[in-house]
Amino acid sequence: MKLLVLCSSLDLRYPASCTPAWWQLLKALREIGTEVVAAPYQGPAIESPWWRCYDNPCRLEGDIFRRIKRLAGQARGPVGEEFRRKAKETPFEKFIRIATRVWIRPKWQRHLHRILRDEGDVAAVLSLSVPPNHLVGLPRSIKRKHPIPFFFYDGxxxxxxxxxxxFALAFRIYKGADLSEYDGFFSNSQGGIPELEALGATNVYPLYYAADPDLFAPVETEQDIDVFFYGHGSEFRADWINAMIRQPSEAMPDVRFAVRATGMDRLIGNAEALLYSSFSKLREYSHRSKINLCITRKAHTSVYASSSARPFELAAMGCCIVSNPYLGIEEWFEPGKELLIVNNAEEAIETYRDLLSHPEKRKALGRAARERVLQEHTYRHRARQLVEVIADTSG
Known part of the structure; x- marks a missing residue:
């Protein structure tokens, strides 16, 4: 099977949280025998041993959009959850909607038609988190000339x-979209599927995040950090950053807390702010840490089985994981055996002290978590699920 994959981005330098996951998924697809032809919607075309890549026909426009988006966010400042719920379409969003309709979408439509013509034997097109309201009419246009299904994966x-x-610098990807154009949908969330169906999506399947066990493998190294967290932004999780980092770090001056994050400096109490560096650096920080925190946003923890990458990455590395309450996490890991859950700052402090005093307990949790990943949650598992759905639809 050959897939044409339209990726939100393939450049790990961009702070798009899904990009490392797309690398792992595309790699896994190739490893199970699927030929992958990719095209990035944002940023440069990046070749790899696992896929061939076509250019981004709107790279300049995408770079301009990214800069404007960043400046708009800086000018607006922090955005509260209540503001986002009440906000109407902003002038920036209106500008983007018009620009994509009259300029971006036609260029991509011509580009994808050329790729499919030149490749000749593509079995399906898969869009990875490219905003569907940027592509209105494109799937239908593709299918008129090429009798192949068009899928969307919202990560x-x-x-x-x-x-x-x-989130703070995002936009409404479903406003004005026509989801009936897609032959199938993949969602990182099981609980979000009914809402996607209400928006018009059909044939919606859960496809959870996972981890490449070779990329995220255990490494023997000195553990000089006691408690560690990494992540992008505090939206929808500021209360848990307070309960799991700020309060414990102030109550436990003998314990080294460290954070590698953006937009959290005022929230982390006595925790040390580590250098925000490359994607690869976070693995080093995690290996150096006795306890790794998984602080997931309220949006994910409140909607059943809404997966994020962090639990799978940490588990694959054999880390000792402590998490905030997470609705549906038992779909992937067994609390008490493969990770621990804390419900407030007092429980967090008690749990940290216990784990720091018992190295074997930490190691047992890490071993069990990695074993669960190897059994059920590698990207090869996800790639096989994805290909099976596409094959059934195509057949």
């Missing part, structure tokens, strides 16, 4: 859904 559910309005 940001439930944050992408209308009731959550996206």
């Amino acid at each position: 940001d559910v439930p944050g992408s859904l209308p009731r959550f309005q996206g």
Whole structure:
């Protein structure tokens, strides 16, 4: 099978949280025998041993959009959850909607037609988190000339859904979209599927995040950090950053807390702010840490089985994981055996002290978590699920 994959981005330098996951998924697809032809919607075309890549026909426009988006966010300042729920379409969003309709979408439509013509034997097109309201009419146009199915994978559910309005510098990807154009949908969230169906999506399947066990493998190294967290932004999780980092770090001056993050400096109490560096650096920080925190946003923890990458990455590395309450996490890991859950700052402090005093307990949790990943949650598992759905639809 050959897939044409339209990726939100393939450049790990861009702070798009899904990009490392797309690398792992595309790699896994190739490893199970699927030929992958990719095209990035944002940023440069990047070749790899696992896929061939076509240019981004709107790279300049995308770079301009990214800069404007960043400046708009800086000018606006922090955005509260209540503001996002009530906000109407902003002038920036209106500008983007018009620009995509009259300029971006036609260029991509011509580009994809050329790729499909030149490749000749593509079995299906898969869009990875490219905003569907940027592509209105494109799937239907593709299918008129090429009798192949067109799929969409939203890796940001439930944050992408209308009731959550996206995160601080995001936008409403479903406003004005026509989801009936797609032959099938994949969602990182099981609980978000009914809302996607209400928006017009058909044939919606859960496809959870996972981890490449070779990329995220255990490494023997000195553990000089006691408690560690990494992540992008504090939206929808500021209360848990307070309960799991700020309060414990102030109550436990003998314990080294460290954070590698953006937009959290005022929230982390006595925790040390580590250098925000490359994607690869976060693995080093995690290996150096006795306890790794998984602090997931309220949007994900409140909607059943809404997966994020962090639990799978940490588990694959054999880390000792402590998490905030997470609705549906038992779909992937067994609390008490493969990770621990804390319900407030007092429980967090007690749990940290216990784990720091018992190295074997930490190691046992890490071993069990990695074993669960190897059994059920590698990207090869996800790739096989995806290909099976596409094959059934195509057949």
